[in-house]
Amino acid sequence: MKKQSYSCGLDAAVDVIGGKWKALILWALHDGSRRFGELRRAVPGISEKMLILQLREMEHYGLVRREVYHQVPPKVEYSLTDFGQSLNAALIPLGEWGEKHMKTIEAIPAA
Amino acid sequence: MKKQSYSCGLDAAVDVIGGKWKALILWALHDGSRRFGELRRAVPGISEKMLILQLREMEHYGLVRREVYHQVPPKVEYSLTDFGQSLNAALIPLGEWGEKHMKTIEAIPAA
């Protein structure tokens, strides 16, 4: 999930949001901070394991900020950093493209 | 590489350009048609197998057009369809984001 050098900007960007879930998590965070459990519900189908794994990676990349509230029961809030927000903004056209062509894409047989 | 339904447009788009190579191939085709061998050289590090696999998938999705010239030695040209071009356009901001932050991304340790 990490190359040493990139052939172009898109290459680098794909490396960062690569995988099945990161883009969706980023998206789910676009309107403010969310707790772990909220995110799990916001990203349908994701397992707890994957959610944490991806969040940790995104935190490592500086896309996401993690804030722990020492309470019981525990509370952890995730939010986008400026870097994360800039990436999210760059993803908007792609999201719109997908929205526009979703019908077409869904109609394509899997095999 | 194909879900039944998508939770949002980005979800669908990521499904379409998912994987290590599709975005790069799309990119390599943005300025006109290319032959198989040209593409292989244009996308550094890709194996012939992966290139064909991805091209076939993209053809299947209607992103790429394949034209065979019955000559010897054989000649096959790949180019973007309008659909492919629209996707490519949606990827431009992402490419620019990657370009802009490439230094930052490269500086992040892999582990």
Next chain:
DNA sequence: TCCGATACTGAAAAAAAGGTAAGTACCTGA
């Protein structure tokens, strides 16, 4: 005292993706 909620962690297995290397067919030119 036991249950539930929260946010995780770890091991193991399954599935998907990618890599390597060899082989195919065809004609051309040496």
Next chain:
DNA sequence: TCAGGTACTTACCTTTTTTTCAGTATCGGA
């Protein structure tokens, strides 16, 4: 006759990614 170029195909193997599922700690409330 034989190597060379093109565009693949096939089989096999390794790596990476994702899933599954059980388990941890804490405290409040029934």
